Amino acid sequence: MTPVIQEEPTGCGIAACAALAGLDYDTARTRAAALGIHANDRTLWSQTSHVRALLAHLGIEVLEGEQPFIxxxxxxGRALLAIKWRLIDGVPFWxxxxxxxxxxxxxxxxxxxxLRHNVRRDFGRMKPKWFITIGPN
Structure with missing residues (x-):
């Protein structure tokens, strides 16, 4: 699996879905837009419903709920992680x-x-809050 670089400052959710589906960013962005999902929508990185909908549309199975990072x-084996988790005016973002x-x-x-390298192994620097398990497909 290879990383997909986000082409918009707030396009991390779309890029993550693209990487999981083996698509380029532009294709994933077009498919997301057809579902009413856009990178400039703050709920893309403050709720899980948009990435879950896009992943389902792309044929990627995800398990229900979020699991705390232990x-x-x-x-x-595959997970969508929420890192850089913070509250802004009482709303969580990641x-x-x-x-x-x-x-x-x-x-x-x-x-x-x-980033200099989009494939990261610097696990001590990342502070995941929770994750969504990606199914076996």
Whole structure:
């Protein structure tokens, strides 16, 4: 799996879905728009309903609910992680990233365009709050 770089400052949810589906950002953005999902909608990174709807539309199975982050070893093989979690005027916001464990190696695919490396292994620097388990497909 390869990271997809977000083309909009607030497009991390769309980029994460694109990475999981093996699509480029523009294709995922077009499919999201057909569902009424747009990167400039603050609920894309303050609620889970939009990414869940886009993932379902893209044929990606997700498990119900969010699980609290306990540790990197406790994560499933694929997960959508909420990092950089914060409250703004009492509303939670976060940055979406994708956790992948393949062939014994764990990485985080981070869509932020300003990063030097979008495949991250600096687990101590990331502080996930919770995650959504991505199904086996």
């Amino acid at each position: 540790g990197w070893d406790a994560l499933p 940055h979406w990233v994708v956790f992948v464990r393949e062939a014994g190696e764990s990485v985080v695919l981070d869509s932020k365009a300003a």
